[in-house]
Amino acid sequence: MHTIGKVATLAGVSTDTLRYYEKEHLIEPASRTAAGYRLYNDEAVRRIRFIKTAQHCGFSLSDIQELLTLKRTDSACCEDVRSVAIEKRLRIARKLRVLQAMSAALNDLIQSCEGGAAATDDCPILAALENSLHRVS
Numbered sequence: 001m002h003t004i005g006k007v008a009t010l011a012g013v014s015t016d017t018l019r020y021y022e023k024e025h026l027i028e029p030a031s032r033t034a035a036g037y038r039l040y041n042d043e044a045v046r047r048i049r050f051i052k053t054a055q056h057c058g059f060s061l062s063d064i065q066e067l068l069t070l071k072r073t074d075s076a077c078c079e080d081v082r083s084v085a086i087e088k089r090l091r092i093a094r095k096l097r098v099l100q101a102m103s104a105a106l107n108d109l110i111q112s113c114e115g116g117a118a119a120t121d122d123c124p125i126l127a128a129l130e131n132s133l134h135r136v137s
Contacts, residue, residue, distance in 0.1 A: 001030060001039040011048035018048070024061055026051060026068065058092050 008015045021027045022038075027047050029038035047068075054064045066084055070076040112124040120126060 001041060002045070004029075004038045004040065007040045007044055007048070010045045011052070013048060013052065021048065021051065024065070026061065026065060058088055063088060 002010065004015050004018055008018055011018075018027065022029070027040070027044050030041040030044070031039045033039060050068075051061075051064055054067065055061075059067065063084060067081060070080050070084070109125045109128055112128060
């Protein structure tokens, strides 16, 4: 059994992160000492590493909760997990398209402006943004 500090060190996270994961029901202490201190087993360390790896792949804590639920559900299968991963990839692809459009719009604004010491009243970027607001309203 490990204290919260030891588990945090082993898993490479802060104790605040562990407390948050516990609050979100992603992990739970195996037991508590007579004084109420949390004690975790090696499974908690594995679970935290799973969470961190899943986050690295873009899964939110809500997604991770779903994956962990699927893992514990007898009727769930690999296809269920695959579907969650596919949905995550589709959401990431949509975000990428939005970010690419934003980047292209910024590129156009940057190209329209030579910079320099001109007053901001004459800045083509600010003018384009202001004009766009009038068209949207």
